[in-house]
Amino acid sequence: MDIMGYNERRWKKASVTIKSVGPKLIPFLKTSCIYFVLWLPTSNPSWFSALIKCLPVLCLAFFVLAHGVGLRMFPSYSKKILVGLLFSALGDVFLTWGDQGFFIHGMAMFGISHILYSWAFGLRPLRLWLALLLMALGAAFYTAVYSYLQGPMVYALAGYILVLGMMSWRAMARAACSRYRRSWGRGCTTAGAVVFIVSDFVLAVDRFCFPLAHARAFIMSTYYTAQMLITLSIIEQSDQDNFWKRN
Template sequence: MQHQEVPRRAIQTSMVPVSTRVKSIGPKLIPFLKTFCIYFVLWLPTSEPSWFSALIKCLPVLCLAFFVLAHGYSTGQYPSYSRKVLTGLLFSALGDVFLTWGDQGFFIHGMLMFGISHILYSWAFGLRPLRLWLALILLALGAVYYTAVYSYLQGTMVYAMVGYVLVLGLMSWRGMARAGCSRYERSWSRGCTAAGAVVFVASDLILAIDRFCFALPHARAVVMSTYYTAQMLITLSVVERSDRDHLWKRN
């Protein structure tokens, strides 16, 4: 019993203070924050898609991918969790490229890329704690949402939306379930994944309503700001996760 408790205590006492961690990760987030601002300053019209507008849209997410790489380089390790989040970010960036030409018939391709991204995030988050009651609640909410937008969908989008709602629900379930762990494992990184999952769902919900149902005021600004925020929160979870993996190996 004592042998099992030693690593746990070592992790609790050796965790880096939040203020120190913020100072450490802050500079690595500067590229993301700059490109985030550039996107909203340029505010390129969606009616005129181009490779330049696709690049501007992708840059914040690509900078988050760079953040994961830079953090792994600074710690000297790339754990499985970080690799899955990194791959999810890259698929998200590819999804952004397709959505740039969404009105030209590539919207469903973007949905597929983001669906793969959600599966990768879910894989990274894991299945513990399971919390099936949360999955049932999210499944019910997803069914209500799909029923509400069903009459607005046409063609293959009727079936594509079913798949996307399921994988988005899976990601949100696993992200939110991680926040409800035992007091020994509770951490700000798990809170980041839960918050990121919730904000991601809100972003996609607003996007779907604005695109398929009826126009919402300032929809694009709300969708993109919440989308980038969600990706940032999920990305930040790699920091403490890799710290814990390192401490477990040392103990």
């Protein structure tokens, strides 16, 4: 098989797909810009500020729905990503009132979201070495912040690190395939997982350990980027499902 020709055709198709999808991401990009332009203070949470915060993720959920309607099919993969996005939006709502005692509720919603993403990514290939590596990194981080935790957060953060690590493991493992099975969609999930880890790492340090300069801007920009990358993976997965359905 002509490997170079195969790779060239594959990435050319990916480029065309991305260009066709770009305009459909405009609502997400606009609402993300609105969030940063308004920059509503977190010290005075309201339903309006909660809506502004979760609108970009809701736009991604609408993107998934619209893509399924356009294909006249709604694969299981897309359904799981969609529900994961909705739980993430609910988590954003809870985190809007995080300083009023709802931070742990937001963590729970995001934990469910990560479980749904992991379910969508599947268990093949397994890549146990990657799971062990992420587990070790998660344990090291938890050990570093443990002394700053109090009450239920001692257990909540441990659980959250576990499900975030599981999601990241499945996202990265599916990209670590043979040369012929690698794809831009799998690359999106890997990049999304890595950015999610970085975003949550900064959030945890800023909230539990010590304040970081410009933390909120960094956390939200990386968070929205991670959700967008994970969402984009539905396009390639839907194309594959549609191919097998036709054949």
